[in-house]
Amino acid sequence: MKILLSTILTLAVLLSAHSQNEKPSFSDLDVFELEFALDPQISPDGKKVVYVRTGMDIMTDRKFGRIWIIDENGHRKLTSREIRESNPRWSPAGDRIAFVSSTDEGSEIYIYWVSSGQFSKISQLESSPSGLSWSPDGTMLAFSMKIVEKNPVLVKSPKKPKGAKWADPPRVTTRLKHEQDGSGYITPGYAHYFVISAEGTTPRQVTSGDFHHRGTPQWTKDGKSLIFSSNRNENWEFEFRNSELYKLNIEDGTITALTDRNGPDYGAVVSPDGSKIAYLGFDDKVQTYQVTRLYLMNVDGSGKKEITTNLDRSIGSLNWDNKGAGLYFQYDDKGNTKIGYTTLAGKITKVADDVGGTTIGRPYGGGSYSIADNGKIAYTYCTPYHPSDVVTITKGNSSERLTTLNNDLLDYRDLGEVEEIWYASTVDQRQIQGWIVKPPGFDPAGKYPLIVENHGGPIANYGDRFSPEMQLYATAGYVVFYPNPRGSTGYGEEFGNLLYNNYPGDDYQDVMDGVDAMIAKGYIDESKLFVTGGSAGGIMTAWIIGKNNRFKAASVVKPVMNWISKTLVADNYYGYADYRYPGQPWENFENYWKFSPISLVGDVETPTLVMVGMADLRTPLSEAKQLYHALKLRKIPTALVEIPGSYHNISNRPSQLITKVAHTIAWFDRYLEEE
Numbered sequence: 001m002k003i004l005l006s007t008i009l010t011l012a013v014l015l016s017a018h019s020q021n022e023k024p025s026f027s028d029l030d031v032f033e034l035e036f037a038l039d040p041q042i043s044p045d046g047k048k049v050v051y052v053r054t055g056m057d058i059m060t061d062r063k064f065g066r067i068w069i070i071d072e073n074g075h076r077k078l079t080s081r082e083i084r085e086s087n088p089r090w091s092p093a094g095d096r097i098a099f100v101s102s103t104d105e106g107s108e109i110y111i112y113w114v115s116s117g118q119f120s121k122i123s124q125l126e127s128s129p130s131g132l133s134w135s136p137d138g139t140m141l142a143f144s145m146k147i148v149e150k151n152p153v154l155v156k157s158p159k160k161p162k163g164a165k166w167a168d169p170p171r172v173t174t175r176l177k178h179e180q181d182g183s184g185y186i187t188p189g190y191a192h193y194f195v196i197s198a199e200g201t202t203p204r205q206v207t208s209g210d211f212h213h214r215g216t217p218q219w220t221k222d223g224k225s226l227i228f229s230s231n232r233n234e235n236w237e238f239e240f241r242n243s244e245l246y247k248l249n250i251e252d253g254t255i256t257a258l259t260d261r262n263g264p265d266y267g268a269v270v271s272p273d274g275s276k277i278a279y280l281g282f283d284d285k286v287q288t289y290q291v292t293r294l295y296l297m298n299v300d301g302s303g304k305k306e307i308t309t310n311l312d313r314s315i316g317s318l319n320w321d322n323k324g325a326g327l328y329f330q331y332d333d334k335g336n337t338k339i340g341y342t343t344l345a346g347k348i349t350k351v352a353d354d355v356g357g358t359t360i361g362r363p364y365g366g367g368s369y370s371i372a373d374n375g376k377i378a379y380t381y382c383t384p385y386h387p388s389d390v391v392t393i394t395k396g397n398s399s400e401r402l403t404t405l406n407n408d409l410l411d412y413r414d415l416g417e418v419e420e421i422w423y424a425s426t427v428d429q430r431q432i433q434g435w436i437v438k439p440p441g442f443d444p445a446g447k448y449p450l451i452v453e454n455h456g457g458p459i460a461n462y463g464d465r466f467s468p469e470m471q472l473y474a475t476a477g478y479v480v481f482y483p484n485p486r487g488s489t490g491y492g493e494e495f496g497n498l499l500y501n502n503y504p505g506d507d508y509q510d511v512m513d514g515v516d517a518m519i520a521k522g523y524i525d526e527s528k529l530f531v532t533g534g535s536a537g538g539i540m541t542a543w544i545i546g547k548n549n550r551f552k553a554a555s556v557v558k559p560v561m562n563w564i565s566k567t568l569v570a571d572n573y574y575g576y577a578d579y580r581y582p583g584q585p586w587e588n589f590e591n592y593w594k595f596s597p598i599s600l601v602g603d604v605e606t607p608t609l610v611m612v613g614m615a616d617l618r619t620p621l622s623e624a625k626q627l628y629h630a631l632k633l634r635k636i637p638t639a640l641v642e643i644p645g646s647y648h649n650i651s652n653r654p655s656q657l658i659t660k661v662a663h664t665i666a667w668f669d670r671y672l673e674e675e
Helices: 002-021 028-033 466-474 493-499 504-518 536-547 563-569 587-595 597-603 622-633 654-672
Strands: 036-042 049-057 062-071 074-077 084-090 096-103 104-111 119-121 130-134 140-148 189-197 223-231 242-250 253-257 265-270 276-281 293-296 313-322 328-334 334-343 348-355 369-371 378-384 388-395 418-424 431-437 447-453 479-484 524-535 552-558 608-613 636-641
Touching: 028 049, 028 466, 028 654, 036 084, 036 369, 036 378, 049 084, 049 388, 074 479, 084 130, 096 130, 223 265, 242 265, 242 378, 276 313, 293 313, 313 369, 328 369, 348 388, 418 504, 431 466, 431 504, 447 504, 447 536, 466 479, 466 654, 479 504, 493 504, 504 524, 504 536, 524 654, 536 552, 536 597, 536 608, 552 654, 563 587, 563 622, 563 654, 597 622, 608 622, 608 654, 622 636, 636 654
Parallel strands: 036 388, 062 084, 447 479, 447 524, 524 552, 552 608, 608 636
Antiparallel strands: 036 049, 049 062, 062 074, 084 096, 096 104, 104 119, 130 140, 140 189, 223 242, 242 253, 265 276, 276 293, 313 328, 328 334, 334 348, 348 378, 369 378, 378 388, 418 431, 431 479
16 A cells, blocks of 8 residues: 555645646737847947837737847846837937837937936927938937828818807818728828927928828938938829939929839938938839839939849848848748848848738738948848847858847746748649748647638738747647649749739639648648638638638637628729729729629628628728628528728737737637538
């Protein structure tokens, strides 16, 4: 009896020790503990980095950003203020940092003096500034700010009696673009450029006219002019994809157009000697996707030429090297964001991989970098196992990781293993890339339910980046598969443009071929398949369940169900005709209907959860309701989940991310064990 009791106690101790050593899986409340680095800015001498350290406030359910600095004295917060801070920018001499600080009352420009650690507000603005840019001599800052105008009035209202409480007057709109998902109704007015002394004076408006002037302006080397991108054409509202580069004399306001073509020209950077401008753009061929190209011209607009790189990838975020011999840039390649370098002859060198980790939710691209005078680069670095940290690298040398913002959390969580997968599409044998997340404690001899997670866009890509949503699905015991079917970016212009007038189309078969490739691995229970996705992923999910009955349940999130209604109701209603489908809906009714998932709803037998943000202006609430109402009328098991206050980014607030995943898992779990 004593031996038996001793054995039991020994086993209990061993099991207890084992339990204590086991890491818990990533859980919903862990979302509030995540932090990520944004906008790293390296000092001109390469010895310091400032960045926006972003976290989640569990009490306010909001993201917040504070500027931190990394230098010889360590890693610390830049200022003593506990309010929102953003847009840090080093002065040319590296002795000051300009930044924007925001409260509920508004945003202002501040200056931080590096030697003393003192900081001060230098502005008193009527709107929020953006695009801070130092003059070459460090005496001035340029920025963009909106000047608000009054709404148009069609009739003069009668005078109401004193003390009367009448209904609010109507809001009259005459603009093409009058609302924006994420912010709602756009107050009338135009964004203009201003300059302000770095010592603090009244800002001076330097642009005029009924045109928008946004983005970060670039100073010419003599400090007398700004180079910027805008559309100042008379028909600019309807030529919304067009933009030109302009040169602005800040003394007299004279504006000279430097480019003139049908297509976007933007992203200008002035060479170190001031003689050249590198910029991005393309000739608009009116198609679903075009690769952005790199161009060079003299500072007066003459001598335009393309720098032919043969990269076949869209590039962005240009920066000259300090000798003016080449340019750094950022690009996506096969689901991974990279930093590259090109000579002026177009010879490409890859500098860094794994840029990103700034999109908290699903594994989309993103991230940014900056470069010091000596060529040292600071950038946001991520893997599938952590959001963005700050890393520095010099071209051709090894990198140095400066932050580990999530080690205190993620080192003590059992995360699902992420694995890359390639497979052939049965449409045309193209190679399709995707990713797999396996549940913690995965057993290759077991059988697991599968969630297919379709990405949005569709002109976008998923990659090997950290995703709390994918990890939460894996924690719930599901294998997760997320593919990049045709139409995804990072695989070339031809691949991305395969959706033109064919969406949804062969991308459906790419996804289903991926499902078969997953089943062929041997650890997927073919009787337990589930499918979800948001936005374009919601479209694909709705299309899939209209095309087949292989899935036990679906979660269709913020979908487009009817291209006719979507195209004329969404905030970007003016942007679809000819680029997605030929003609306007009333000119090509049958074609728009043919590609609308609602046209297949009579064939849907899959139990379907429908989810949407109640303030969504990109895929409006009415689109989700079309699916829900149709399924109710057909007596297909369904539920409508409406997220109060949420725009299209349904996971923008941490609790909304949690509730989106929780509702999807709860719906799938309901049908998991049904035969």
